[in-house]
Amino acid sequence: xxxxxxxxxxxxxxxxxxxxxxxxxxxxxxxxxxxxxxxxxxxxxxxxxxxxxxxxxxxxxxxxxxxxxxxxxxxxxxxxxxxxxxxxxxxxxxxxxxxxxxxxxxxxxxxxxxxxxxxxxxxxxxxxxxxxxxxxxxxxxxxxxxxxxxxxxxxxxxxxxxxxxxxxxxxxxxxxxxxxxxxxxxxxxxxxxxxxxxxxxxxxxxxxxxxxxxxxxxxxxxxxxxxxxxxxxxxxxxxxxxxxxxxxxxxxxxxxxxxxxxxxxxxxxxxxxxxxxxxxxxxxxxxxxxxxxxxxxxxxxxxxxxxxxxxxxxxxxxxxxxxxxxxxxxxxxxxxxxxxxxxxxxxxxxxxxxxxxxxxxxxxxxxxxxxxxxxxxxxxxxxxxxxxxxxxxxxxxxxxxxxxxxxxxxxxxxxxxxxxxxxxxxxxxxxxxxxxxxxxxxxxxxxxxxxxxxxxxxxxxxxxxxxxxxxxxxxxxxxxxxxxxxxxxxxxxxxxxxxxxxxxxxxxxxxxxxxxxxxxxxx
Numbered sequence: 001x002x003x004x005x006x007x008x009x010x011x012x013x014x015x016x017x018x019x020x021x022x023x024x025x026x027x028x029x030x031x032x033x034x035x036x037x038x039x040x041x042x043x044x045x046x047x048x049x050x051x052x053x054x055x056x057x058x059x060x061x062x063x064x065x066x067x068x069x070x071x072x073x074x075x076x077x078x079x080x081x082x083x084x085x086x087x088x089x090x091x092x093x094x095x096x097x098x099x100x101x102x103x104x105x106x107x108x109x110x111x112x113x114x115x116x117x118x119x120x121x122x123x124x125x126x127x128x129x130x131x132x133x134x135x136x137x138x139x140x141x142x143x144x145x146x147x148x149x150x151x152x153x154x155x156x157x158x159x160x161x162x163x164x165x166x167x168x169x170x171x172x173x174x175x176x177x178x179x180x181x182x183x184x185x186x187x188x189x190x191x192x193x194x195x196x197x198x199x200x201x202x203x204x205x206x207x208x209x210x211x212x213x214x215x216x217x218x219x220x221x222x223x224x225x226x227x228x229x230x231x232x233x234x235x236x237x238x239x240x241x242x243x244x245x246x247x248x249x250x251x252x253x254x255x256x257x258x259x260x261x262x263x264x265x266x267x268x269x270x271x272x273x274x275x276x277x278x279x280x281x282x283x284x285x286x287x288x289x290x291x292x293x294x295x296x297x298x299x300x301x302x303x304x305x306x307x308x309x310x311x312x313x314x315x316x317x318x319x320x321x322x323x324x325x326x327x328x329x330x331x332x333x334x335x336x337x338x339x340x341x342x343x344x345x346x347x348x349x350x351x352x353x354x355x356x357x358x359x360x361x362x363x364x365x366x367x368x369x370x371x372x373x374x375x376x377x378x379x380x381x382x383x384x385x386x387x388x389x390x391x392x393x394x395x396x397x398x399x400x401x402x403x404x405x406x407x408x409x410x411x412x413x414x415x416x417x418x419x420x421x422x423x424x425x426x427x428x429x430x431x432x433x434x435x436x437x438x439x440x441x442x443x444x445x446x447x448x449x450x451x452x453x454x455x456x457x458x459x460x461x462x463x464x465x466x467x468x469x470x471x472x473x474x475x476x477x478x479x480x481x482x483x484x485x486x487x488x489x490x491x492x493x494x495x496x497x498x499x500x501x502x503x504x505x506x507x508x509x510x511x512x513x514x515x516x517x518x519x520x521x522x523x
Contacts, residue, residue, distance in 0.1 A: 038298035041412070042358035043291070045425035048414035051510075052455040053429040053444075058437055061410045062360040066100025067156050069353075069401050070366035071379070072319050074107035076130050079141040081372035081380070090388045091372075091380070092152045098401050099154035104318055104366050105146045108205040110160030112167045115183040118142035129167050143186070147195035157198035159183075160205055161230070163222045164212070173222050177229035184233025201230055202241045202276065202318065208260065209249035216260060220267035227271040241316055242268060243276040244304070246296045257296075258303045265304045265313070275304060275315040275361075280368075282348050282422075283323035289423040290352050294359070301361050317356065317365035321377050322348040340376040342481035343489065343513060346396035346473060350515040351423075351445045353400055354430050357408050367397060383485050391482055392473060392489050396515050399471045399491055403441040403517040405432040419448040427452050427510065440466070442518040446510040459504035466498045466520040474514035497523075 042061060082088045095101075106113050109130050117128050118139045127136040141149075150157055161180055165171030187198050203223040207214045219242075227240050244264065245257040265273065277297045281290040288296075297317065305312050324339035339345060349367060356362045372380035372388060381389045390398070408430065415425040429444035440461075446452045471491045482488050498520055500506045510516050 045413045051427040054412045054457040060407045070102035071370040072368045073105045075109040077371035095153040102156045104158045111164040150196045158200040160202040163204035180229040181233035184230045184235040188234030262307045276318045279320040284325040286328040291423040315361040319368045321368040337376045338481045338483045341391040344478040346392040350396045399517040407433045421447045440520040449512040452510040456506045461500045462504035465523045468498045469519045472516045474511040
């Protein structure tokens with residue numbers, strides 16, 4: 001299944017090889033349902049001869065908080081890249097601009113983490129096997145180190161709770177719930193009082209899909225008992241998140257994604273569960289495009305609403321990233337690593353954030369992954385002196401965060417598709433506004449190699465004049481990345497005038513193959 005590929009993302013970091021797919025992606029995706037209209041209208045880019053974004057009024061579609069941006073923090077990958085003082089201090093400096101972001105710790109590794117092994121003096125912690133590709137190690141970046149990091153960068157805590165046991169074997173749920181209660185007591189009982197608390201608790205990771213394939217009843221039982229244990233430990237403000245299906249992982253058992261999601265939600269409704277999804281997109285030729293995958297998330301949200309009196313449930317995309325071209329077809333894809341953090345991937349990540357911002361139920365999306373190991377999906381690279389160099393994925397997200405404003409306006413994007421992108425467009429854009437209705441931002445991607453002229457159609461701004469700061473991330477090829485030390489791709493910044501005519505139209509340019517962010521302030 002697709003996750004056979006993605007589940008080996010950790011082993012690929014060091015071993016450089018993934019096992020072949022047991023089921024080819026084409027077979028899997030051939031089982032998908034029709035998701036054409038699952039997302040809200042602003043998500044869809046209309047086909048047209050010109051690139052434009054239209055805002056009929058300054059009515060707010062939804063608000064986004066700083067935690068709309070987040071990062072998946074796999075324990076061993078993170079620790080291996082930042083365990084020395086120099087890279088850690090550099091990392092803190094690079095992540096401070098994302099104040100308010102969520103850091104999902106210890107990532108999917110949480111399925112194998114006993115909280116007792118990540119607290120207390122490092123010298124007293126036991127070696128444990130946290131990943132199949134790595135020998136047993138001490139978790140030097142433990143719970144308190146994680147919370148100290150949150151304090152340093154202004155981050156928000158999110159802990160993934162173990163409902164499985166160890167990497168070698170499954171443990172009885174009664175043993176695991178005792179650990180959950182103790183972990184909650186550790187946080188709520190005043191341990192390291194000066195460190196941030198944790199209110200987001202994710203209940204396991206990918207337990208309904210390979211290699212676990214747990215039945216729904218087992219997942220629901222363990223999740224309910226784990227949530228109750230956390231509450232009894234003092235996590236009174238706990239918010240519980242459970243992964244739901246964006247593809248039919250148990251299709252062979254005759255269980256569709258819709259059936260699984262609806263039945264799981266009904267079982268977990270008493271704990272006020274929130275929805276989680278994993279989205280890995282743009283794998284060519286066998287995978288789904290980004291908007292197709294986002295539609296699956298929207299469909300999951302809609303399916304759950306059907307069994308919740310029509311009420312939409314708060315949703316998180318707890319992992320998202322671009323999958324390399326050919327990754328489903330090559331058992332050894334080390335040569336494809338740069339494609340996980342090249343310009344095409346950066347455009348995909350920004351495109352996802354722009355589209356997800358128009359889905360009111362999606363509260364946040366976490367980039368996979370925050371590490372600097374040199375393998376796939378890095379947020380950072382290291383040069384020969386050990387200093388950090390942000391990847392293009394970092395810069396793509398950083399540009400959007402730097403121009404963040406809280407109000408997403410109701411927009412309609414129109415674009416041609418000269419690039420032949422399978423999502424059906426070249427340009428996607430969105431307009432944001434501050435609470436005073438004075439300052440505006442525009443986020444945009446251009447998937448075509450040619451410069452695009454984007455027309456902003458905002459009648460409410462007719463006759464208004466603005467000074468804009470434009471940041472653009474582009475390069476001479478979609479395959480350009482910063483993996484090689486000699487290459488360092490980062491945004492350029494220019495100041496431009498943006499003047500709206502009597503109809504409320506203004507035009508800005510988007511470089512070919514680019515992510516762009518504009519901050520508009522009145523003259």
